[in-house]
Amino acid sequence: MDLKGILSISGYGGLFKLIxxxxxxxxxxxxxxxxxxxxxxxxxxxxxxxxxxxxxxxEVHLKEILKKIFEKEDGKxxxxxxxxxxxxxxxxxxxxxxxxRERVYVSDIKKVINWYNILVGLDMVDLEDDVEGDTESSEKxxxxxxxIEVVExxxxxxxxxxxxxxxxx
Numbered sequence: 001m002d003l004k005g006i007l008s009i010s011g012y013g014g015l016f017k018l019i020x021x022x023x024x025x026x027x028x029x030x031x032x033x034x035x036x037x038x039x040x041x042x043x044x045x046x047x048x049x050x051x052x053x054x055x056x057x058x059e060v061h062l063k064e065i066l067k068k069i070f071e072k073e074d075g076k077x078x079x080x081x082x083x084x085x086x087x088x089x090x091x092x093x094x095x096x097x098x099x100x101r102e103r104v105y106v107s108d109i110k111k112v113i114n115w116y117n118i119l120v121g122l123d124m125v126d127l128e129d130d131v132e133g134d135t136e137s138s139e140k141x142x143x144x145x146x147x148i149e150v151v152e153x154x155x156x157x158x159x160x161x162x163x164x165x166x167x168x169x
Contacts, residue, residue, distance in 0.1 A: 002048040002049075003035075003048035003062065003063055003116075004049045005017055005018045005047070006018075006031070006047065006048045006049075006116070006119075006124075007026075007028060007039070007045055007046065007047055007048070007163070008046050008048065008051070008111070009028070009043055009044070009045050010043060010044035010049075011012075011043065011044075014030055014031060014032045014114075014118060015030075015048070015115060015116075015118050015119070016029060016030055016031065017029045017031055018029035018056075019036065022038070023039060024038070024040055025038055025040040025041045025042075025043065026038070026039045026041075026045070027039075031118060031119075031124075033114075033120055034119070034151055039117065040151055048062055048063075048115065049062075049063070052099035053065060053096065053099055053104055053108070053112070054098075054099065054103040055096065055098045055099050056098045056100055057098065060096060060099075060110065061062055062115075064098060065095060065112060066112075066115075066116055066119065066125060068095045068096065069095055069116050070116075070125050072094065072095060075120065075125070076120065077116075077120050077121065078113060078116060078117060079113065079118045080113075080117075081093055081110045081111075081113040081114035081117065082110075085106045088109045088110060088113065089106065089109065089129070091103050091109075091113070092104075092109045092112075093139070097157065101124075106148055109150050145163045
């Protein structure tokens with residue numbers, strides 16, 4: 001599940017996909033009705049990848065919360081975000097029991113549930129993407145470490161050559 005290109009824009013309901021950057025902001029497309037619009041640089045724009053929920057011990061990224069909801073609901077939509085406050089709090093306690101009740105408001109819970117339902121409705125929540133992403137990132141790290149080893153070996157060879165053959169210096 002890649003949340004980098006998915007945006008939340010303050011003052012607008014729903015979620016948006018980043019299309020391109022312009023001089024004065026961004027062109028975005030609504031995930032719900034596919035309409036495009038301009039989001040200005042003065043708007044409060046957040047990528048879902050950057051959002052986290054406060055807990056008693058720190059923060060939990062939205063991606064982790066969406067995974068927990070997905071697992072709890074077996075990949076189906078969850079309760080309506082317009083449900084009563086108590087129902088929303090009960091549901092969120094099941095998902096994230098140690099969320100900070102002083103800093104996480106019912107409006108935040110509503111947004112998370114609404115975003116989850118939108119993403120599930122569009123088939124954009126997929127736990128298998130994360131497994132592939134983890135494999136890809138570990139493969140990239142392996143390649144980087146191999147590249148570093150090759151560079152270090154070449155440096156050693158160059159140093160040995162200059163020691164053995166002082167005329168090259």
